[in-house]
Amino acid sequence: xxxxxxxxxxxxxxxxxxxxxxxxxxxxxxxxxxxxxxxxxxxxxxxxxxxxxxxxxxxxxxxxxxxxxxxxxxxxxxxxxxxxxxxxxxxxxxxxxxxxxxxxxxxxxxxxxxxxxxxxxxxxxxxxxxxxxxxxxxxxxxxxxxxxxxxxxxxxxxxxxxxxxxxxxxxxxxxxxxxxxxxxxxxxxxxxxxxxxxxxxxxxxxxxxxxxxxxxxxxxxxxxxxxxxxxxxxxxxxxxxxxxxxxxxxxxxxxxxxxxxxxxxxxxxxxxxxxxxxxxxxxxxxxxxxxxxxxxxxxxxxxxxxxxxxxxxxxxxxxxx
Amino acid sequence: xxxxxxxxxxxxxxxxxxxxxxxxxxxxxxxxxxxxxxxxxxxxxxxxxxxxxxxxxxxxxxxxxxxxxxxxxxxxxxxxxxxxxxxxxxxxxxxxxxxxxxxxxxxxxxxxxxxxxxxxxxxxxxxxxxxxxxxxxxxxxxxxxxxxxxxxxxxxxxxxxxxxxxxxxxxxxxxxxxxxxxxxxxxxxxxxxxxxxxxxxxxxxxxxxxxxxxxxxxxxxxxxxxxxxxxxxxxxxxxxxxxxxxxxxxxxxxxxxxxxxxxxxxxxxxxxxxxxxxxxxxxxxxxxxxxxxxxxxxxxxxxxxxxxxxxxxxxxxxxxxxxxxxxxxxxxxxxxxxxxxxxxxxxxxxxxxxxxxxxxxxxxxxxxxxxxxxxxxxxxxxxxxxxxxxxxxxxxxxxxxxxxxxxxxxxxxxxxxxxxxxxxxxxxxxxxxxxxxxxxxxxx
Numbered sequence: 106x107x108x109x110x111x112x113x114x115x116x117x118x119x120x121x122x123x124x125x126x127x128x129x130x131x132x133x134x135x136x137x138x139x140x141x142x143x144x145x146x147x148x149x150x151x152x153x154x155x156x157x158x159x160x161x162x163x164x165x166x167x168x169x170x171x172x173x174x175x176x177x178x179x180x181x182x183x184x185x186x187x188x189x190x191x192x193x194x195x196x197x198x199x200x201x202x203x204x205x206x207x208x209x210x211x212x213x214x215x216x217x218x219x220x221x222x223x224x225x226x227x228x229x230x231x232x233x234x235x236x237x238x239x240x241x242x243x244x245x246x247x248x249x250x251x252x253x254x255x256x257x258x259x260x261x262x263x264x265x266x267x268x269x270x271x272x273x274x275x276x277x278x279x280x281x282x283x284x285x286x287x288x289x290x291x292x293x294x295x296x297x298x299x300x301x302x303x304x305x306x307x308x309x310x311x312x313x314x315x316x317x318x319x320x321x322x323x324x325x326x327x328x329x330x331x332x333x334x335x336x337x338x339x340x341x342x343x344x345x346x347x348x349x350x351x352x353x354x355x356x357x358x359x360x361x362x363x364x365x366x367x368x369x370x371x372x373x374x375x376x377x378x379x380x381x382x383x384x385x386x387x388x389x390x391x392x393x394x395x396x397x398x399x400x401x402x403x404x405x406x407x408x409x410x411x412x413x414x415x416x417x418x419x420x421x422x423x424x425x426x
Numbered sequence: 427x428x429x430x431x432x433x434x435x436x437x438x439x440x441x442x443x444x445x446x447x448x449x450x451x452x453x454x455x456x457x458x459x460x461x462x463x464x465x466x467x468x469x470x471x472x473x474x475x476x477x478x479x480x481x482x483x484x485x486x487x488x489x490x491x492x493x494x495x496x497x498x499x500x501x502x503x504x505x506x507x508x509x510x511x512x513x514x515x516x517x518x519x520x521x522x523x524x525x526x527x528x529x530x531x532x533x534x535x536x537x538x539x540x541x542x543x544x545x546x547x548x549x550x551x552x553x554x555x556x557x558x559x560x561x562x563x564x565x566x567x568x569x570x571x572x573x574x575x576x577x578x579x580x581x582x583x584x585x586x587x588x589x590x591x592x593x594x595x596x597x598x599x600x601x602x603x604x605x606x607x608x609x610x611x612x613x614x615x616x617x618x619x620x621x622x623x624x625x626x627x628x629x630x631x632x633x634x635x636x637x638x639x640x641x642x643x644x645x646x647x648x649x650x651x652x653x654x655x656x657x658x659x660x661x662x663x664x665x666x667x668x669x670x671x672x673x674x675x676x677x678x679x680x681x682x683x684x685x686x687x688x689x690x691x692x693x694x695x696x697x698x699x700x701x702x703x704x705x706x707x708x709x710x711x712x713x714x715x716x717x718x719x720x721x722x723x724x725x726x727x728x729x730x731x732x733x734x735x736x737x738x739x740x741x742x743x744x745x746x747x748x749x750x751x752x753x754x755x756x757x758x759x760x761x762x763x764x765x766x767x768x769x770x771x772x773x774x775x776x777x778x779x780x781x782x783x784x785x786x787x788x789x790x791x792x793x794x795x796x797x798x799x800x801x802x803x804x805x806x807x808x809x810x811x812x813x814x815x816x817x818x819x820x821x822x823x824x825x826x827x828x829x830x831x832x833x834x835x836x837x838x839x840x841x842x843x844x845x846x847x848x849x850x851x852x853x854x855x856x857x858x859x860x861x862x863x864x865x866x867x868x869x870x
């Protein structure tokens with residue numbers, strides 16, 4: 106594995122290996138001294154063309170825990186608004202000797218271009234590109250699912266070596282614009298889970314019929330009939346709803362049909378968990394009851410994100426040696 | 427005194443071999459064998475065994491970029507590329523800077539084309555002032571200018587306002603013009619990047635749905651019927667569009683349609699690699715659409731192949747897909763793609779190729795009569811506008827080796843059949859031995 110661009114590129118064995126490595130990384134994070142010397146002398150560049158403090162600090166923390174040097178390069182909007190081109194940025198990073206480039210970009214495919222255009226030798230990690238992919242988010246989601254729902258015992262290395270066979274995950278919300286949904290559909294199904302996407306028809310992409318998952322417009326029906334082991338709520342951007350091209354009539358109507366509230370929470374099986382990639386719109390796609398309930402593993406997802414990103418950086422920079 | 431050419435053993439329209447004599451701008455003799463005795467001194471004999479002769483190709487849809495973007499193409503470089511591709515006439519689209527929406531600009535383009543001398547350049551006039559879709563440009567002034575504009579198009583943008591479209595369709599009847607519509611419903615395609623379907627859903631690029639093209643075509647054929655006008659549909663790309671045009675023709679509506687070479691062969695699967703060389707408008711569609719446009723071209727529903735040759739600067743293709751420009755070059759690969767998809771597959775004969783790449787586009791553009799008539803049959807007394815093609819040749823496309831000033835060919839690295847060996851514009855060789863004859867401009 107030279108780059109991590111899309112979860113669709115991962116085989117079952119690749120994915121399980123990343124999760125197992127992440128479990129080992131997580132185990133080190135309960136120690137008093139969290140820092141490992143593994144990537145000493147290596148340079149990781151966080152190249153963020155789009156604001157995302159959460160994802161950036163997660164990658165930054167992961168790289169620093171592995172003793173890598175970290176450079177944060179915030180280039181918001183610079184390419185599409187005709188500042189420095191992506192190519193020139195890439196050539197600059199190449200000249201500076203970046204070993205890995207973690208790229209967040211509003212244009213789908215930008216990390217793919219960085220990896221394959223011949224501008225850069227560094228390993229490229231897609232930290233979210235447009236409406237395409239966000240593979241480390243899906244990996245941390247899979248890691249979280251495995252820790253809670255596979256192998257019985259809890260703990261850092263719970264479920265090690267296992268996939269997600271037999272689990273049913275409902276992914277609810279703005280699938281159309283969601284790179285998280287795309288990444289999870291391919292990764293979770295590769296790992297043997299069943300995925301049901303739940304959204305109003307306007308927020309499901311044309312062409313979804315080719316995806317290896319079910320699609321439902323009925324959240325309550327999915328909860329009642331599908332008995333999901335996990336419900337993953339997607340962020341709904343408020344700017345998507347207004348005007349003639351709005352995707353749904355009003356926030357209230359959206360919440361009524363697709364929000365996870367106390368009533369729906371109560372219908373979940375006892376073992377089921379509630380997930381959200383953050384940042385949440387409390388009161389829109391998820392109520393405070395659901396977000397703060399004991400079933401919610403949202404804060405743990407953040408912690409797991411660091412372990413998964415440590416594993417990815419480690420495997421890309423050291424795993425090929 | 428112009429050179430006399432004797433083409434020996436050439437196959438007109440792919441038929442039986444014959445000798446053709448080109449003299450004083452016209453085809454003077456077509457015989458089984460022409461003896462060189464008695465021919466003027468200096469007659470150039472071209473041994474053309476195995477070569478197919480077609481009437482010089484006519485492109486109804488070329489972007490020459492001059493005035494305004496001479497860094498990507500000039501009228502000289504673009505028309506040299508056209509000659510290399512076997513063309514003897516091109517229609518230069520109006521979306522230049524400034525827009526070709528006045529008699530002054532179209533006359534400038536026409537004059538620069540004449541000075542370059544590679545092909546006849548027929549400027550297309552904008553339908554609306556500045557392509558803004560609000561007010562009719564001075565269509566009559568362009569029609570009556572030295573450029574004698576007959577094709578009007580806001581190509582690159584759709585004439586979306588149904589009232590403006592109706593008025594344009596009506597107005598151009600006064601000078602037997604045609605409105606060439608870029609069919610793209612703007613609201614349905616805001617921010618659109620590629621065909622909307624299975625691939626766009628997966629790669630996360632915003633979709634350009636087929637219905638956005640088909641809805642405009644449906645409206646326009648009904649408008650054309652209502653006002654009794656002539657409509658041309660640019661670069662149709664979907665199976666549904668083919669059905670609509672077939673239906674309209676069945677009703678007797680005066681509509682013609684074109685397909686580009688790239689829509690005859692490439693599909694949206696190519697977007698998976700995010701290489702913006704495959705970003706084009708209308709976008710590459712599915713294999714089912716490719717099959718449908720091939721069928722439509724073969725059965726005459728689609729009248730012509732036009733290149734939509736769209737040169738772009740390197741930096742506008744060496745970037746993120748969403749930031750890249752729409753368009754691909756095509757003048758130097760068009761005939762090969764048509765050969766590969768239509769002739770070599772048995773769907774069409776070389777006579778059919780002449781029909782869709784010369785006769786029909788010349789007729790639609792109303793350049794098939796008069797002193798500089800194009801798209802004429804290969805008969806004695808007709809203007810000597812010809813292209814000689816070696817259909818047995820195979821070549822590997824290399825953008826850097828092409829005559830166009832830009833390198834955004836989608837066929838780089840592809841092996842394509844067929845090679846243009848020679849092109850003649852009114853008896854003057856613009857291409858010989860596969861290479862442009864560089865004295866063309868000077869010898870005008």
